[in-house]
Amino acid sequence: MNIIEVRNVTKEYSNHTALDDVSISIPKGCIFGLLGPNGAGKTSLIRIINQITGPDKGEVLFDGQPLNSSHISRIGYLPEERGLYKKMKVGEQLLYLAQLKGLTQKQAMDKLKTWFIKFDIKTWWDKSVSDLSKGMQQKVQFVSTVLHEPDLIILDEPFSGFDPINANLIRDEILELKQKGSTIIFSTHRMETVEELCDHIALIHKSKKVLDGPKNVIKEQFKTHTYFVEYKGHLDELDPIYQVLDQKELENGYSRSNIHLYDDASPNALLLNMLSKVEIRAFGENIPSMSDIFMRSVNEVPEA
Amino acid sequence: MRNIFLVIKREYLVRVKKKSFLIMTLLGPILFVGFYATVIWVAMGSVDTKTVQVLDESGLFKKEFKDSESLKFTFIDTSLDSAKAGFQKSDVNALVYIPGDVIQNPKSVRIYAAKNVSMDLKSDIEKVIEKQIEEIKLAEAGITHKILEDSRVNVNSETISLSDEGEKTSSSGAATVIGGICAFLIYMSVFIYGTQVMRGITEEKTSRIVEVIISSVKPFQLMLGKIIGVALVGLTQFVLWILLTTALTSAASAVLGSKMSNDPAQMAQEMQKVQVPNQAMQGNGVENPVAEVLGAVSSLNIPLILGCFLFYYLGGYLLYSALFGAVGAAVDNDADTQQFMLPITLPIIFSFVFAQFVLRDPDGTLAFWTSMIPFTSPIIMMVRVPFGVPAWEIALSMFLLVLGFVGTTWLAARIYRVGILMYGKKVTYKELAKWIFYK
Secondary structure: OEEEEEEEEEEEOOOOEEEEEEEEEEEOOOEEEEEOOOOOOHHHHHHHHOOOOOOOEEEEEEOOEEOOHHHHHHEEEEOOOOOOOOOOEHHHHHHHHHHHOOOOHHHHHHHHHHHHHHOOOHHHOOOEHHHOOHHHHHHHHHHHHHOOOOOEEEEEOOOOOOOHHHHHHHHHHHHHHHHOOOEEEEEOOOHHHHHHHOOEEEEEEOOEEEEEEEHHHHHHHOOOOEEEEEEEOOOOOEOOOEEEEEEEEOHHHEEEEEEEEOOOOOHHHHHHHHHOOOEEEEEEEOOOOHHHHHHHHHHHOOOO | OHHHHHHHHHHHHHHHOOHHHHHHHHHHHHHHHHHHHHHHHHHHHOOOOEEEEEEEOOOOOOOOOOOOOOEEEEEEOOOHHHHHHHHHHOOOOEEEEEOOOOOOOHHHOEEEEOOOOOHHHHHHHHHHHHHHHHHHHHHHOOOOHHHHHHHOOOOOOOEEEEEOOEEEEEOHHHHHHHHHHHHHHHHHHHHHHHHHHHHHHHHHHHOOOHHHHOOOOOHHHHHHHHHHHHHHHHHHHHHHHHHHHHHHHHHHHHHHHHOOOOOHHHHHHHHHHHHOHHHHHHOOOOOOHHHHHHHHHOOOOHHHHHHHHHHHHHHHHHHHHHHHHHHHHHOOOHHHHHHHHHHHHHHHHHHHHHHHHHHHOOOOHHHHHHOOOOOOHHHHHHHHHHHOOOHHHHHHHHHHHHHHHHHHHHHHHHHHHHHOOOOOOOOOHHHHHHHHOOO
16 A cells, blocks of 8 residues: 555646656655655655645545645655744744644643653753754754654655764654654655665656665666675686676785676576685675665766 | 634734733833823923013003913013113013014014023013004004904814715814824834734745745645734734723823813813914914814714724735735845835835825825725725715725735735745746746
8 A cells, every 4th residue: 555656747847847757656654765866856746745836747646545635734744944933932833833733732732742751852842942953953843743643754854964863863763653654755865874764765867757666676676796705816807607897905815806697697606616716705796785776877867 | 724723823922922012012102101291291391480570661561461371470660770680689580671662663672581581482472562563553554453353253164074964063173183193003004014924924934944834734824824913913012002002191191180180172282282382372262173173083983983994904904914925925035025025115105195185185086096996095095084985985995905905815825835935046026927827
């Protein structure tokens, strides 16, 4: 079951097309990475899902129904450009934002208490937002995003502005939210985050979707059939089943090579082949990193 | 609807809780009452009696210098030199010397005083002498006092407006004052509260909170909530001002009560005396205009005026604050608002200028048309209402104003929803026009 179905969505502005016939499915309960270079159209898509703007063509389904205003309270959104009312008190502000998302004052109060204890920020309640540091403001805003326990949480660069300790705190919260059944959309440039957290990804480039699917499937697609091996001895550059791509000297007479295996050969055959020639210390398949996949997909798309 | 209410509540509370609101609310009536209390107090203070000696060699003025509350005249009959010598020792404030040939040589009148005499005293004395010389000269020319009295006609006509309800006495004086005050209040509040709406929107945009808010609230709801919230702040301030002013006025008159009577007409007369002492000195049947206003106010249709004021205050405010809001959404910071402010402020300023003409001719062509156009009608119609306006004109003007603010709100909403998410772009009028037609 998909929580979000984006179907052939096109969004045009007066001088450019932000989204061009984009279709994306976001399964329930996953952490979904929405990737793409700056200006690719990620924010436009997020705004459409948030009903801030509407698509020119196509439609978006939420939980199987066309988007409507009843879905607003089921979504939590943390935009990239963070912002709070500077002169409002933290507590009042969070109460206000929670009520706009459909909670009653009492519900909001109860939930806020839990979060204030959890984040150990009880003393902030009566502080003005402008008295908080940027990182503290980020925390407040994170609370406001997830307070109403939305089914879908959209986080745009959630870790920017956090120190490593708080970034970890937020990451644990995100995983806990997923555990409780929320679906999370990440929009980010930080590939290590995607690598670590995301189950599914979609990549948008120049207003078009160029890639989407479960992360492991995509990695499978991007496999180059290369393996690395660390060994002592000499390895021939060419062989009927493989080709040594490079060789690097390591310490204690060890070398490291990347080896391309021809299509029909299995890694076991390669290993057997090598066993007779060299002493092997380490062997493994080169799995493409998200960063590699990102770079390759973005560069492969012909210039418009 | 719930969200609009939440937005209204926030906008209202945030502003009402501000220190500046409290200060303005308290300071306004204090300044207002304080100003008038000072004027009255000064007026009371200057009532201490001055004694003036008159040395009248001509013998023509004995009857003319009449004692008043503030001036006491004593007549002496010595030579000028001994009078001067005696004056030094006495506590008389001034010595007036009128030589025998004053009729032929009016410039020879002298006023001696220890310190410089006040302009008021000088002109009072001059007035009396001038008048007497004039009368003597007229008499010499064969014009008797009787003819003079007859010729001095005081026209103080009563204006009677013919309306459907039949004849009723009205006072154009009172209508002018009431109309003027209403127009000024609307003019000020459109400016003050319209700018507040604009500031609020720019603040939301620059602090980037707006994207979070409009992921829960429709942009139109947010804009409308803000406009209504600020309108309520304005109404609250008006109500508090009226209550506080009333309270302070009664407190002030209680304090000053020992020195004056509580009768407002009397009070007004005292004030009038300070402002136009010469008129008060003459005191021969010149009706006091302020007292007249106070009397005539009761002849005006107060409920109608109050109702119209509320309607036009709200209508004018809604019409303009929507436009101010659109400007706030279009720009990135307060400094950039200037270029778009002019086309909005011009009609407001124009209507205030027109109001001066309309006060003089409340039923003219200019008055009619400017009270129909929604951009000027809130101010102009309020000027006209106290003078009496046909019901159909008020109805049409109100209808057009409603159309007007629905129109500007629609227009503003279209600019607003695009503008609040547009950053770092210098916006032109052409651009704004494009936004209006975005899907």
